[in-house]
Amino acid sequence: GAGVSQSPSNKVTEKGKDVELRCDPISGHTALYWYRQSLGQGLEFLIYFQGNSAPDKSGLPSDRFSAERTGGSVSTLTIQRTQQEDSAVYLCASSRKTTGFATNEKLFFGSGTQLSVL
Amino acid sequence: DQQVKQNSPSLSVQEGRISILNCDYTNSMFDYFLWYKKYPAEGPTFLISISSIKDKNEDGRFTVFLNKSAKHLSLHIVPSQPGDSAVYFCAASARNDYKLSFGAGTTVTVRA
Numbered sequence: 001g002a003g004v005s006q007s008p009s010n011k012v013t014e015k016g017k018d019v020e021l022r023c024d025p026i027s028g029h030t031a032l033y034w035y036r037q038s039l040g041q042g043l044e045f046l047i048y049f050q051g052n053s054a055p056d057k058s059g060l061p062s063d064r065f066s067a068e069r070t071g072g073s074v075s076t077l078t079i080q081r082t083q084q085e086d087s088a089v090y091l092c093a094s095s096r097k098t099t100g101f102a103t104n105e106k107l108f109f110g111s112g113t114q115l116s117v118l
Numbered sequence: 119d120q121q122v123k124q125n126s127p128s129l130s131v132q133e134g135r136i137s138i139l140n141c142d143y144t145n146s147m148f149d150y151f152l153w154y155k156k157y158p159a160e161g162p163t164f165l166i167s168i169s170s171i172k173d174k175n176e177d178g179r180f181t182v183f184l185n186k187s188a189k190h191l192s193l194h195i196v197p198s199q200p201g202d203s204a205v206y207f208c209a210a211s212a213r214n215d216y217k218l219s220f221g222a223g224t225t226v227t228v229r230a
Contacts, residue, residue: 004161031216042122043162043207043220050216091161106152107218109161 002026004110006092012116013082021077021113023092031095032075033107034067038088046090049075082117089114121145122210124221132229137195139224141208144189148210152218153182153193156205165206166193198228 005024013019025032034046045059049069060066064082069075079086093107123142131137141151149170154162168175168182168191175182181194195202208221 009159033217035220040127040222042120042124042222043209043218045217045219048216056217093161106164106167107162109154109163111159111161 004092004094004108006090006110006113008113009111010114010116012118014118015084016081018078018080019082019115021079021090021092021115023075023077023110025073025075025092025094026108027073029094029096029108030072031097032069033093033095034075034077035091035093036088037091037112038085043091046077079115082115084117087115087117120222121148121219122208122221124206124208124224126224127222128225128227130227130229131198133200134197137193137198137202137226137228139193139195139206139208139226141191141193141221142189143191143210143219145210145212145219146189147212148219149213150211151182151184151191152209152211153180154207154209154220156207156223162207195226198226200228200230202226203228 007022030051032049035043037043047067048056064080067077089112091112093109121144152167153165155165156162166177166180168184173184184191205223205225207223209218211218
């Protein structure tokens with residue numbers, strides 16, 4: 001597709017349930033990021049994938065969070081045993097390369113998944 | 119630990135006037151700065167950027183100013199238009215870093 005696609009756009013779940021969020025990046029983009037935005041907060045980095053390299057998971061808030069990227073394309077973010085504090089907009093972004101943003105690289109974001117944990 | 123701060127959560131400006139959005143950062147390693155714009159139910163989209171070797175970058179109605187000594191940057195929108203009503207995020211990265219640090223955003227409302 002032309003842009004980064006995320007599904008579902010909205011997800012309401014009960015506390016304790018597991019959820020899976022999907023991201024389909026722009027074709028040809030080797031770098032993929034997950035960010036989240038909680039109410040009143042900035043975008044918080046969660047995880048980064050670049051090609052076949054080991055992902056940078058340093059932003060994942062707890063071991064209930066995991067993500068994978070299959071075939072260097074689609075990514076799934078999984079949250080196990082959801083808690084109310086997990087409620088946020090989860091944003092996926094992709095970019096062509098990762099030599100740093102000073103090279104005029106940009107992130108292209110999807111529309112996000114609004115997760116509500118009741 | 120918020121390394122990029124946008125202390126004004128909202129800004130209301132009349133159409134045709136200037137909008138000034140401010141952003142402060144704490145990490146002295148940051149050397150590249152970006153502004154993203156976000157409409158409701160959409161993802162953020164890139165607006166304008168500036169490298170630390172410059173103190174100003176202009177693109178049409180949008181100008182970003184960087185004051186490295188003060189660790190401060192600002193975005194000027196002149197003249198403001200109703201379509202500029204959106205949330206604006208300031209972001210920064212260090213050299214060769216692949217992560218962006220974002221501020222909490224400023225919601226701009228342009229009144230007709």
